[in-house]
Amino acid sequence: MGSPARRSVLPAKGVAATSNSQTSSEGQNGLLDQLQALVGNGKVPKYVKLIVELLMETKNEVVSVNRRNADLEEEVRTLREENLELKQKLSHSKLVSTSKIAEGEELKRWRAAHGSRPSTPGGDAVTSPQEYNPGADTSIVSGRLPTELLLAPALTPNNL
Numbered sequence: 001m002g003s004p005a006r007r008s009v010l011p012a013k014g015v016a017a018t019s020n021s022q023t024s025s026e027g028q029n030g031l032l033d034q035l036q037a038l039v040g041n042g043k044v045p046k047y048v049k050l051i052v053e054l055l056m057e058t059k060n061e062v063v064s065v066n067r068r069n070a071d072l073e074e075e076v077r078t079l080r081e082e083n084l085e086l087k088q089k090l091s092h093s094k095l096v097s098t099s100k101i102a103e104g105e106e107l108k109r110w111r112a113a114h115g116s117r118p119s120t121p122g123g124d125a126v127t128s129p130q131e132y133n134p135g136a137d138t139s140i141v142s143g144r145l146p147t148e149l150l151l152a153p154a155l156t157p158n159n160l
Helices: 004-009 014-040 046-114 147-151
Strands: none
Touching (some): 014 046
């Protein structure tokens, strides 16, 4: 935030500054043309001619600085939008990684309690936390099978 003096000098929005400067620059161009005509007639002292030339150079520099400022404002706006998108992506990836970490912690607790890797109902060992989902809805009747049934070997005619 700028100082009170700075805030009173600079306009709040770039749009207002552009419209004011366009109106005033049209009037200034007419005055500058008159001033150059007056300086060019030869009746004006050399120091006045020098001052007018310096004022013209300064005006041109201010115009170029204003153009550069407008370009930078546009670039800043674009970078802010990109930054917001990246923050949203980062937030989403943190949520996903947090849920995967929680799944991994649940698998570690199960391994510590049962001493081995859980197996799927088909008898295959689960090799990664993503494959093991104890909260998955696996039963049509009750909505969920007990963990013991999920981890028991599948019944086949050979093991009856």
